[in-house]
Amino acid sequence: VQLQASGGGSVQSGGSLRLSCTASRFTMPYYTIAWFRQGPGKERDGVACINHRDGSTYYEDSVKGRFTISTDSAKNTVYLQMDSLKPEDTAVYYCARGEHGLECPSRAADFDSWGQGTQVTVSS
DSSP states (O other): OOEEEEOOEEEETTOOEEEEEEESSSOGGGSEEEEEEEOTTOOOEEEEEEETTTTEEEEOGGGTTTEEEEEEGGGTEEEEEEOSOOGGGOEEEEEEEEOTTOOSSOOGGGEEEEOOOEEEEEEO
16 A cells, blocks of 8 residues: 655745645545644644545635645545645645545544655745
8 A cells, every 4th residue: 555645845825735645556536535734743633534435525624615625536646725825734744545434534543554745834
């Protein structure tokens, strides 16, 4: 099982980034996929999640209306579109795989595979 997260970078406040999470050895649209982030000195928190069994999604309150999680089945990729970025969004972002049907949101411990993380830095 291998997940690869990419798309991070440095942007100014109000800018946008799109993160990608690609799998090489399993079919993404079968599983629950989530994005977590971990800021300096902080715990790893879930920001967005998609349950592919029923198509339901979840967003943490601070990102609602600004972040969008989506899936491109042809590319076997889950995206996190991040708009109106704020300095407090600065963190390392990780994608993670949970079992088929895992409810959103779920704890980090419920996800069995993780990408390597991609740094997002938002300057004011």
